[in-house]
Amino acid sequence: MADQLQLSVFSDVLATLVAEAGAAVVSVHSKHTRGSGFVWKDGLVITSDESLGEGDISVQSADGVAKPATLVGRDASTNIALLRTDTGNAAPTRFTAKLPRVGALAVAIGARDGAALPALGMIAVSGPAWRSLRGGAIDARLELDVSIRREAEGGLVVDAEGAALGMAAIGPRRRTLLIPAETIARIAPILETKGRVPRGYLGLGLRPVRLDATQQTGAIVIHVDADGPGARAGVHQGDIIEAWDGQPVASIGSLLRGLGADSVGQAIVLGLRRGGAQLPVNLTVGERPAA
Incomplete structure (x- = not known):
């Protein structure tokens, strides 16, 4: 009975974490693609460049209302795209600069039609900075041991305290990679002001x-x-x-x-x-x- 109670408490904690962190996560729809994103600042949403198609873009939050979005800028080398849309009362994402240890629990939170789409896993790799195949500087090598659904790409990965570690991305052989908070903090302001990252x-x-x-x-x-x-x-x-x-x-x-x-x-x-x-x-x- 005690073990069942502890499991129930753990389950409730996870559900609360997903509900709270997931409040900033949205679905991102373009003409032929479905992905996820999250509120970075009031009126601005970050999503995965790879999951963002061409044409009209809309963003859907948990209230089920789809709102039009415009592309502010995108950087294929770091897989970060920035959208402008009505983010309502959603609070901006709270990031942590602390790198997680291998074996630490993490939750990837995407969205499907605005509803949270979570996946629980562990940090499988926590390593030094690296460069993507497209030449982008990524500030830490972070990987999860769990696969995420395609429409969850661009969502958040949060630690056991609910702080965001970065953005979920699908890498080679469907490995779940994280674009870390430090990279987002470096690239997103450039996209906001210039629309692209100089190369x-x-x-x-x-x-x-x-x-x-x-x-x-x-x-x-x-x-x-x-x-x-x-x-x-x-x-x-x-x-x-x-x-x-x-x-x-x-x-x-x-x-x-x-x-x-x-x-x-x-x-x-x-x-x-x-x-x-x-x-x-x-x-x-x-x-x-x-x-």
């Missing part, structure tokens, strides 16, 4: 090339934008980039992933090979033009 820009078209028999790779320049940073620095078509600020170029992907928001305006030295001779070139990273 570094070289103005160079690159292709991988093997340098010598040691298997070392470089990047051969196959195109130079006339008004780009590379052209201004004197980079020529046919040049081979061997090093970036003194470090060998491991791959074009790693080079491009380094062109995040913090790279704009950075002065770097490209180690070039031109006609068999090595040539250092000073280049200032520009800002990628809006698509």
Whole structure:
């Protein structure tokens, strides 16, 4: 009987946690997609960029009323999109900057037609910062041991105290990843003011090339934008980039992933090979033009 009572108390605590934290969670509908989001600030909702389709967007809260939303900005590299809509009396999400330990309980809370859609799990991975496949800087590697439903992507993940750890996202092989609170706090204000996150820009078209028999790779320049940073620095078509600020170029992907928001305006030295001779070139990273 005592064990049953403890289980009942635990169940009630979880239900209360979901009800309280889930009050900020909404359904996000676009033309062909269904996802979740949460109130970040009055009138602003954060959702998953990957789960957000094109066309008209609506947001539905627990009262069942669907309200139109407009896209403020989105950043595919960190999977964060920001919407403007009527958030009513919903209180903004309370985040914690504290990283959870592996094995700590966590609840992913999405929404279906405005109603909470929770999943209980544990923190399976709690690791250092990493870069997404699209080059975004993610401040901590957090994974849950539980799968979430597709329409729950973009919802909240909260700890046992109800504080939000971050946004739920579906990663490769349907792993449940968290976009941590620190990343949201860094990216969302930029989207609110600029609509997009600036990215570094070289103005160079690159292709991988093997340098010598040691298997070392470089990047051969196959195109130079006339008004780009590379052209201004004197980079020529046919040049081979061997090093970036003194470090060998491991791959074009790693080079491009380094062109995040913090790279704009950075002065770097490209180690070039031109006609068999090595040539250092000073280049200032520009800002990628809006698509």
